[in-house]
Structure formats: structure tokens, C-alpha cells
Amino acid sequence: MAVQKKLRAILTDEGVLIKSQSHHMFNKHGQLRNGDSLSLLSCLSCLDDGTLSSDGGSFDEDDSLELLPLNTTIPFNRILNAKRLNIDQRRLNNGKFSSDPFQAENVSSSSENDEVENRSLSNDKVQPQPAASDVHSLSNKNKWDSKTSNIEASPDSLHDAIPTLGMKDNQHLIELTFAVPKGHDVVPQKLTLLIDHVSKKSRTNPKSELTSSGVVEEILEKSYENSRRNRSILVIINPHGGKGTAKTLFLTKASPILVESGCKIEIAYTKYARHAIDIARDLDISKYDTIACASGDGIPYEVINGLFRRPDRVDAFNKVAVTQLPCGSGNAMSISCHWTNNPSYAALCLVKSIETRIDLMCCSQPSYMNEWPRLSFLSQTYGVIAESDINTEFIRWMGPIRFNLGVAFNIFQGRKYPCEVFVKYAAKSKKELKVHFLENKDKNKGCLAFESNSNPNSSSDILSTNNNNKTKNELSPNFLTGDNFKLKYPMTEPVPSDWEKMDSELTDNLTIFYTGKMPYIAKDTKFFPAALPADGTIDLVITDARIPVTKMTPILLSLDKGSHVLEPEVIHSKILAYKIIPKVKSGLFSVDGEKFPLEPLQVEVMPMLCKTLLRNGRYIDTEFESM
Template identity: 30%
Template sequence: MASFPFLLQVHSGHNQVELSYNGQHLEFDAPDHNETKQSSGCLPCGPSPSSTVNRTIRTVDILNIVLQEQLNIAVCVPKAGPRSESALEVFQFQVKDQTQAAQWQANVLSHVYKDVKRSKHFKVLVNPFGGQGHAKRLWEHITEPLIKAAGCTYDITYTTHRYHAKEIARDLNILQYDAVVCVSGDGVVHEVINGLMERSDAIIAHKLPIGAIPGGSGNALSFSLLGEDHGAHVGNATLGVIKGRAMPVDLCSVTQGNERFFSFALQSFGLIADVDLGTEHMRWMGEARFTVSAVGKLLSQATTGCELAYIPVETSIKRIHEQYNEARQRPVVWADQTQDELDTNHTSIIDKFGRATDSLRQEDGWVVENDDYVTVVGAKMPWISKSTVTNPAALPNDGCIDLLVFSKNMGRIAGLAIMIGVETGEHVFHKDVRYMKVKAFRVSPKASSGFISMDGEHTPYQPYQVEAHRGLISVLSIEGRYARSMKQ
């Protein structure tokens, strides 16, 4: 490949323009749309204005470069402001030397898509009822145009009923697709994972990457990948699907009675489950329903009794914080560089620590408590929704569950302080909060009724056991790690 910068002389209308790509940015002079609404630097609609402005396009935002009669450069343009969405923009230029232009195109694209497959083929699942009914509009107005501009193709299904996504994933011809893309909240992702894990060819199927486009009221995966400021940005999430590589992510097996299924985000009991599942009638409020309900629950001082058992790996929040920062310094590991416990010699997932109905084995190192708790939350992701960083030290593939326990008798003032801390993850340093890394945990409720939530899904109110399985699935990510969720 030629050395940087890659230069190409082109024309925009009557103006000569130099395209310069330096490995980080593409730079050129484009018509200034503040001077006139006419443009030939983007989609043609009249003569070129004389005023120009320098444009700098980040590598990650370059979707495609197509050379036909003209040179078309499709980019995803970030918009300013936390509520503003990215937009597709196409710049058109005239070229004199087709051979030189073709070489420039090849050089730039080979760098833009370095280590990433171009022109992916997706299976897209859209929940038209997700996000107060906005998921379909988000797909049609933001995600679909960006995917098409990038030269990607897709088959799309709009889900019509509960477990529809699970049925599709279970029967999908996975060899036809590069990833399953969920335009929804976390519920459809949960269904897809369980559908893949139920297949007879789960050895192969579990490696099919999953892409997340935030289209629901709870978008834990999107926020964990993109962070507080960008987790709700559909354009950024779409870029992550187009430009992302398969990142290994731990999966949790959950056993209840004779049933076993899988959880990718969180397993909650007490307050967090009540807030998640007991606010269905408040869905019209969007993500705000979680905050409003949580404040009310904390002020009421409600607790729930259970037997809590866990196998600790680390119980010191100071050491967990140190380990988190150490992990952030280590090189990224991608799915194609790792092995998990499913292979030709191990065709099924084994729960090393038994099931919820089994007696606890002392040699496994279980710690058992009987008490009342405000909440008990196991998680594999730091965010559960916007401004709700319940498990800030959660890492995608450390083989541990992050277990969060709110003590009883914390008091209203402490409860409100903890609630404020949840917005940034600082609550884990509060004296009334315990935060642990564990291999597995079991919750056995004392009451006869209540809420238990697995990835936001209703689960029977009976004892359950959760165990982490390292790097068992993969999600599409540009960074190869979750967004920073703990301060240094």
C-alpha cells in the first residue's frame, strides 16, 4: 500500500478539490451550505457555490467510496448535542483519471475497513413495539440508509409476538449471515441468544455475532458499548454494526427448577426487579419510569427476604476498582483470538456448580447468608439503561458475575445518596452497598410472590442459580471493550 497521505485531485462543479486521507481523517474543501442551499459537493441540486469550507471526516465515519462515472463518498456525519442523531451525507466529485481514482479508492477503503469485513450481510430483527413504538421509524430513517450506503445487505423481519425472535434465531440458516442485528431493547437480544443456544448446532451458532441498535426502553447492551453520551444514538450504534468486529462476551446460565436458560445482561431480585417489571404501566414515560419508581421504592424502605449464596472471587471494592483499571490497560482481545467451552470435544454447556435444585457443595467455596435485602443484582454489563450504571466494574469477558447487594436498614438519606450515585456508578463505594466479583450465585426467596427479572424478562418467583461462562457469545464492537464506567 502507498504511504500516507493518500491524495487525489478531483473537481466539485467548477472547483478543483484535493482529497487527502492521512489514516485518521479524510480532508477536503466542500461547498459552504451556510452560504447557499445549492450544492454540487453533495447530492447535485444546482451550480456550485463559490464559498467553501474545509471538511474533516473521521475514518470511522467513512461508510463507502463508490467509483462509477463520479466518485461518491458516503459518510455518517455526527451531529452536535446529546439528542441529535448522526445523518448520512454523500459527497460527489468528478474525476479525470479513472485509474488513479480507482487506486485511491482501494487504498482508502482497505484502511477504513482494516481487519473488518466489508459489505456484511445481516439478519435484521425489528421490534415495531419497542421504544414506545419508535423502533420501526429509527430503522427506516437512520439505520437502514446507513447500512445501504455502506454497501451492506440484509434480510429483515418485524417481530409480531413474544419469543418470535427466539424462534427465528433457533431456525435461522446462520451460514448465510455475518451477524444478527436487533433494532429493539434488550428483550429481543435475550431471545436471540436463547434461540441460538437451543440449537442442535449451538457449537457453531453461538459464534454468530449480535449487533445492537437501541430501539427499546431498556438498552443495556448499547449503553455498555457506547457509554452514557452515545448509548442512545442510533447512528453511532449503526456504525458499530457496520464497522464492528466480534468481541467475546460472557454469558450466564440460569437454572430454575427443571428449566435452564441464558442471561446476557442482568439478573435482579428486590428493588431493581420491582422497578424493571413493576412499571410496565409506566412505559409511556420511557426510561424515566425506572428513576421515578426507584426513588419511590427507596423512600418506602422496602426490603425482600432471601437466602443468598455466592462463590466469591473478589469482595474488596478497592481491589475490584484497581483490577478494572488494570483491565482497561490490557490489549483488546477479539472473538477470533479466543476459545470458549463449546467445541467439537465439548458440545454442551456444563454448569460446574450445579443447579438451583442441587445442594450446595462446600468444596466449591459457597458463602451463604440469610437476610432481608433492598436488592440483589447480578450483571455482566455496567449500564442497564441511561443514567443507570448499576454494576460499573462489569467487564465483557472476565469470567465473573458482578454481584451488587443493597443492605437493609440503609435509611432514606443513604438510599437517596445511593440512588444519585447509580447515575455514575459511584454508589458502589457507599458503606451500605456491597459489590463483589463472583463465579456463581443463588437466590432463594422467602416470600411466595414478587418479581425476578432476567434481562428485563419476567421469571418465575422461585429459587434461581446463575453461573458465568466465559466468552460464550460475541457482539459487534469497534472498540473491543465496554465504555469506561468507573473513574480512574
């Protein structure tokens, strides 16, 4: 490997602009190479598109490390980390370098962080404790295999870099780590740069111009604008998730991005069904700001309900963001929130996301409501889809297609699921719904759960206080109190008079009853295209068996586009609460993909209860606006 003579760069408002004067940067194997010009732009600019496709990317194998023209920019949204490099003068005898001439110093990480890395999940107060052997810390100390994705300067090549020894005050040797597409994934890549100019901001701020730390800090500030740096993450892996691939998917695809971004990671493996409820209920929440579920949608459901069962649930929901790294068979949360079904892109989105509060839904049924009502983040369904979701488990080997087959089979058999439904509407007609959507689609800014102006490295949101003895977040309108957890419509009380009973002609012939809060319920199934993260409503979609098969077929075939809700035969409303009373003798409800008993079910929206991570602070664009 050879370092080019002057690997220079400047900071711009968009990112780090490579101004290398010589050629060759790296080849397809990630090694610095001779004879070609450098351009990072063509691969770096793919990020936005790559995360949108359902498999997480549409890049050719060779796209990732193709050589790129000069004068191109590594955008801040791709930069994971920056460290200043100190040349150890003691090793510079007779112009020769030792094999480790650079000492990297990460300005953003503190010794306090190192402490956290080595703690285990176990805590004396926590019962039951995950066994220490099940909890692993990951950090830069045990890096991913960097053979192909880590560019390092070889000792010999540093002769070329010697000019850096005579660096001017405004020149800084910086190791930059950034994400590049590789195959279908995104991987971390390192580059050593001599940054000899700084951005306008630094030029007007002499303090940051003078030090390398100032330059590093400026890069990190811009790279993590509106996001929290150096997250402390508990990763919960369901080893059975995704047909047994969840652990490998996490370790090979998501973990490298998280580690290189400076996140502190601890891993807990689920050992039995519903173990994640116990883990979240008994967790030492002071240690983490994020719980990332490397799983399908089952584990986030369990984590949210585990947090809900804590005596300190208010603190827990104020402190911890729950997110998903898509490693299961159903990854609706990641597709909706990170805009991708690919674990490496989801990890990149995780570190770059905006912490946002989203609404949850609280479900009550006679058999469990006196113990714990259940919180649902995704959906509840009854009828054809519930049966197809749960009762096709025996053909799980077929993958997601089993669900579509099940739905089609049940519908074409003319099956119906009589019930009574009572609804509190927020927007009943499709026209009202559209108005509601347009009025609320940009309101997410008010839902920021994280004060972007606060020190992003402070993990003590709850502990730090201001003069009035209140934390900055406590003063935020998004700070939760016990009142946020109180039900407005307890099931023990009669149905309120302002709820409407749905036409029994319709409900006696019901085929699909589906309520949800996220746009995607599965890959390629945009069931709730008008869903918004925190509009305080639940989307309701209903079909009935009076719809002829000739009309039902195009409705089912348009689920991937989400345009089924426009069909006149499909009921689509925004609601605040409902009660459904099944009239069939056998069957089930499916709540977030979990089997629930066939009993009356009452649900109400719980506004902005859960902190999560949304790319750009919003759900994936469903194009509902232009439908």
C-alpha cells in the first residue's frame, strides 16, 4: 500500500472535500493504490437511495470501492468518526517510522466511556439477571475484521507523508471513518487526511482553527447534527429470529458500523419466549440510552411492554429509545423508521437518526387487563389477516409469501368474521383523513425527544439539573409524567357516548379489520400509508365480504403501493380509540404479530409515549400525499 503524496482535504458545509493532488487512493480491496484518481462522491452519494430499497440497497458489488474523481466530498451524513493523529516524534529517528507511527486520539470519547464498555449487564438489583456469559461488550478494542475495509498507511508510505511533520498551524492530520456501500451493505472505511483548510465557521472562530481537536470536534458536530453521539446501546438478539440468522446478521452487518461510530455496545441474548420482557423490566436503565432489538418485530414489542411493567416506567420511557436492527422475518419497525430492511443501513440510520417520540396504542382484554394492559407499537388485526399471520406458522419455511397466500386463500373462500365495532373517530371520511394527514405530516419537529442544542455527549438527561432543579428535558413539552400512562377509556367503563357503532351490515360481513401506527406492516406491504409517528391517531382499515372477488383482487395486489386505501370499497379512517367484540366462536387477534385471545378488545392511542429513532425524524415516505 502506498500513501499518496498529499492526501489533503478541506471542510465544507457539506462534508470533507478531498483535494488530493496526486492520484491513487484505494482499490477494490480497500487498499491505497497507484495510478487512479480519487472520487468518493459516486459511492457516497448513493446512501440516500440505498436505504430505501427493501433489501437495503441496489449497489453492484464493485460500486463500493470504485475509484472516484478528485474534488469530491465525503458528506457528513456518511461520517462515523474522526480522530486526530499524533505523530510520535520518538519514532522518527533517521527518517524511519516504526510500524505504529500514529497514535490516534478520539476527541469524542472519554475515559468515562471506557469504563462503561467493560461493565456487564448484571446488576445486583436486577432479578433475574442475564448470565454474564450472555452479555458481551463490543468496542473498538475488538474490531470487525478490517482486512478489506480498513485503509491504513503503511510505514514505508509515510515517507511521502513526511511533509506533514512540517505542518502549518492550520493543517491537521485526521483519521476519518465513514460509511461506504459494499455489495448490498454499507461498511466502515478509514482514511487518513491532512486537512489544511477549515470551514468558514472555523475561520471566524480562531479557537477551533488553532487546534486539531477543534477540527475533529467540528467534523463530529456536523456529522451528528440532531443526533446523539457515542450511544450506549443494549443490543437484544433473538438467536432464533430471522430463521436463526439474527446473531450473524447483527455481528457482521450492524455491529461494525455501531462500533466505528463510537457506540458502546452490550449484547443480551434471549433465552426463552418473552425473555425480552424480563430483560427490559429488570434492566439498569442508567447504563443505556438505547435498546436496539436485533430481531423481528416481536422483541421491540416485548421491550416496550417490559419497560411498561417497571415501577419507574416514567423514567424508563424518558430515558431509553427503543429501536430495531432488522434481523428477523418481520421488520416493520425498521422499514418504517430507518427506511430499510438491511441491518447495516439500519445501523447507519441508528447512529444518524433523530430521537423522536412516537405514539403507542394500549390494548385491554378481560383476560389480562387487570394485570398489565399491553402496549402495541405496530398494529392489531382481526379476521382474515390475523388468521393468515398466525395460523400459517406451520408453513413458516415458505417465508413471507405464506402470509400472502393465507390472506388470498381466506378471502377467496369468502370467509367472514362477524363482530361489533365502536369507534371514536378523529377523521372519519377519506377527505377528512387527507386533511388531517396534510396538517400533521410535518409536525414531527415538535416531537423531538432529544434537545439538539444540548451537549450530545451528555448521557445524563435525567440527572443533570438546571437552576430550577429541573433538567432540560423535564422542561420539554415532550417529557413524560405519570399522567401520560393513564388510560382515558378504561375497558371497565361503558363505551362512551361519543363513540360511534359501526354499521352492522358491514361488521357482520367483516373480512379484514386492521388498525396500525406504522406505514409498513411487513416488507412490501404498505398497509397504512397515511400513518404518522405522533399525530395522536390510529389508522383503521376495514374490508367486508360483500366486496366482489373481482374488486378484492386489485385491492390485495395494491398493498405494496398502499393505494388499496383509496378504493371506495375499503374503509379508511383516523381514530382515537375503538372497541371490537368478536361474534365468532374460534379465532384470534394478532397484536404486533403476537397471538392474542379471541375476546372483546379495547384500544386507545397513547400519544408520544415511546422514544425511538427515526431517519430525518420521520417515517419512510409513503407517497400518500400524492396518491
